[in-house]
Amino acid sequence: MQSELSIVWIYPDLLSTYGDQGNVLVLEQRARARGIQTRTVHVRSSDPVPQQGDIYLIGGGEDRPQILGAERLRRDGGLHAAIQRGAALLAVCAGYQIMGTVFGGEEGQPVPGIGLLDISSGRGERRAVGELAAEVDPALGLPTLTGFENHMGVTRLGPGVRPLSRTLTGIGNGDGTEGCYAGRVIGTYLHGPALARNPALADLLLSWVTGPLPPIEDSWYQALRDERLRAVLPS
Ligand code: GLN
Numbered sequence: 639m640q641s642e643l644s645i646v647w648i649y650p651d652l653l654s655t656y657g658d659q660g661n662v663l664v665l666e667q668r669a670r671a672r673g674i675q676t677r678t679v680h681v682r683s684s685d686p687v688p689q690q691g692d693i694y695l696i697g698g699g700e701d702r703p704q705i706l707g708a709e710r711l712r713r714d715g716g717l718h719a720a721i722q723r724g725a726a727l728l729a730v731c732a733g734y735q736i737m738g739t740v741f742g743g744e745e746g747q748p749v750p751g752i753g754l755l756d757i758s759s760g761r762g763e764r765r766a767v768g769e770l771a772a773e774v775d776p777a778l779g780l781p782t783l784t785g786f787e788n789h790m791g792v793t794r795l796g797p798g799v800r801p802l803s804r805t806l807t808g809i810g811n812g813d814g815t816e817g818c819y820a821g822r823v824i825g826t827y828l829h830g831p832a833l834a835r836n837p838a839l840a841d842l843l844l845s846w847v848t849g850p851l852p853p854i855e856d857s858w859y860q861a862l863r864d865e866r867l868r869a870v871l872p873s
Contacts, residue, residue, distance in 0.1 A: 643669050643847065645678040646691035648717065648733070652683050652707045656788065658697030658730050660831030664840050665693060671854045674844075683707060687716030691725055692847045698731030698789070698829060701744035708736045712752045721754055726822040726846045728839075730832060734817065734825035735759040735791050742791055755818060755825055756798030759791045762812055766790075769870045770808025770828060772816040775800055780838045782806070783816065784866045785828025793818075793827075802826060807870050822846050834859070835866060 647662045666676045681687050683706065687694075694717060699707065711717055721727060727737075735741035738757035743749040746761040767788045774780040783803050792812030795801060802817030802824060803810070810816030810827055817826035824843070826832055833840040837859045845851050 642675045642677050643693070643844075644691045645676055646688060646694045646720075647678060647680045648687060648694060648696040649683045649707050649710070650680050650697075652703035653699035653733055654697040655699055655731075656786070656829035657831045658695075658829060661695050661697070661728060661730070661833040661840075664831070664833035664837065665695070665844065668837065668840050668854065669844055669848075672848075672851055674848060683710050687711070687714050687720070689716050689719040689723070691720055693843055694720060694725055694727040696727070696729045696733030696736070698733060700732075704732040704736060704741070705743055705749050707732070708741070708749060708751055711736065712750070718752070718754065721821075721823060724822065726843050727754070727824065728832070728843055729755075729823070729825045730829065731787070731789055731827050734827060735793065737823065737825055738793065754823060755820055756796035757793050757818060757825065758796070759793040761790050762792040762809075766809035766812070766827070768808060769866070770810060770816060771806040771867060771870050772803035772808070772810060773806060774803045775819075778802075778819075778842065780836070780842065781863075782867060783826075783828060783839070784835045784863055785826070785830040785832050787827045787829065789827055835862060
């Protein structure tokens with residue numbers, strides 16, 4: 639890694655609902671707490687996606703901006719190039735669906751995704767909205783995921799990805815799993831923002847780029863997690 643960690647926030651003008659930009663702030667804060675300098679690039683949808691970033695983030699959004707975002711990302715090609723060089727990516731909700739081969743448009747019509755993840759999404763019977771808690775794939779060694787979801791989409795995972803987690807409450811992908819990952823790409827339906835409620839997920843993304851990280855003072859994050867998990871899980 640260079641001396642500075644480069645974070646790329648993709649299309650804030652199209653895809654950044656429910657505080658998803660907080661994911662950028664959490665990565666910056668947790669990197670700096672370990673003495674790692676960061677530089678964040680906000681890439682508007684009219685601009686090219688830089689290929690030399692370390693960690694890429696993309697958020698959720700309404701159906702039409704999601705379709706527009708998918709078209710522009712496909713035409714641009716910068717994110718593909720970055721992932722091929724080994725960059726990490728966290729894609730949330732609409733951003734998650736875009737990473738697949740196909741997703742459902744505003745009338746449920748199939749819209750091509752950009753094919754970075756082996757998933758396909760369509761529209762479900764009813765909107766999935768509310769708190770979600772899920773147990774993470776033990777291979778990743780992370781504590782219970784907490785967040786909230788608000789989406790119509792349901793997502794089918796292909797053999798090229800692994801489920802990120804299994805739901806304890808909430809809908810997620812729609813089949814008892816939530817999100818998925820492959821290599822250094824993570825997709826999730828979780829807002830909240832996801833990294834503020836799951837700092838271990840932020841550290842996983844950081845450590846893929848920086849190597850092992852020392853623990854930091856986490857009591858504020860922990861208080862938020864405790865409160866949110868207590869609200870939905872039986873004690
Ligand atoms: N438009 C997508 C859906 O409803 C994504 C929504 C979101 O990003 N919150 O499934």
